[in-house]
Amino acid sequence: MDKMHLSQKDKLFKADLQDPYRAAMHNKGPAYCGDCGASYQAGRWSWQKLAEADAAARISCPACRRKADNAPAGTLTLSGPFVLSHHQDIVNVINHVEQAEKSQHPLERLMRISPSSDGLQVTTTGVHLANRIGHALESAFGGKASYHHDDQRRHVAVRWSR
Numbered sequence: 001m002d003k004m005h006l007s008q009k010d011k012l013f014k015a016d017l018q019d020p021y022r023a024a025m026h027n028k029g030p031a032y033c034g035d036c037g038a039s040y041q042a043g044r045w046s047w048q049k050l051a052e053a054d055a056a057a058r059i060s061c062p063a064c065r066r067k068a069d070n071a072p073a074g075t076l077t078l079s080g081p082f083v084l085s086h087h088q089d090i091v092n093v094i095n096h097v098e099q100a101e102k103s104q105h106p107l108e109r110l111m112r113i114s115p116s117s118d119g120l121q122v123t124t125t126g127v128h129l130a131n132r133i134g135h136a137l138e139s140a141f142g143g144k145a146s147y148h149h150d151d152q153r154r155h156v157a158v159r160w161s162r
């Protein structure tokens, strides 16, 4: 296929197919996650109740599978004296961003926030959430951030220091 003729949607669809945690869902009927309650319908995940819940398949959603496998899509490494001395303020921003993001996009969730010797390590189930947390920290506190996506854009490593 000529790459020039791929629409943006096709590209996104292709990127989705390359994500092993999402690929299995394509072309399936309505389903819901038995772990978190997210529902899958017409190609997208949401928190809406399914109209015909009895007919839906009970599965484990990509975000819950990533958590179970400890396979994050986003990794944030936060470091520096400010991070160490403003631990709680930073965690509050991270939780706030997750709440906003997760309500619209069920597969974008925090996995773990863990202290490291020079700051905090944060993992997420979605690339988008990791990006948003990085930008939120930059705009709230300044500092320096960098974003490194892998070639298929399935994983992002965010570094923020202040």
Ligand SMILES: [Zn+2]
Pocket (backbone or CB within 6 Å): 033, 034, 035, 036, 037, 038, 060, 061, 062, 063, 064, 065
């Ligand atoms: Zn789930």
